[in-house]
Amino acid sequence: MGSTAHSEYDKLVTQxxxxxxxxxxxxxxxxxIPTSTEYKSGKYIRRFCINRVDKRIVEIDASQYDxxxxxxxxxxxxxxxxx
Numbered sequence: 583m584g585s586t587a588h589s590e591y592d593k594l595v596t597q598x599x600x601x602x603x604x605x606x607x608x609x610x611x612x613x614x615i616p617t618s619t620e621y622k623s624g625k626y627i628r629r630f631c632i633n634r635v636d637k638r639i640v641e642i643d644a645s646q647y648d649x650x651x652x653x654x655x656x657x658x659x660x661x662x663x664x665x
Contacts, residue, residue, distance in 0.1 A: 609640050609662040610646065611642065613641045614643060
């Protein structure tokens with residue numbers, strides 16, 4: 583999409599009160615590694631989301647996971663869903 587088309591899209595979205603999907607990102611796989619504290623405590627939190635398009639389960643980091651319920655920024659909630 584060229585910059586002219588992009589700006590036209592943004593203008594239409596704003597005028598009509600729609601969701602601007604340019605603000606969202608797809609989930610990016612980021613496997614987490616336990617810290618030494620987590621090893622010692624025996625507790626380790628892993629975060630996953632499912633890609634609604636291809637049903638693929640992806641491990642993501644905490645910053646991505648925390649944006650999933652936000653319908654204004656972060657991971658595109660129409661693509662990613664928390665597990």
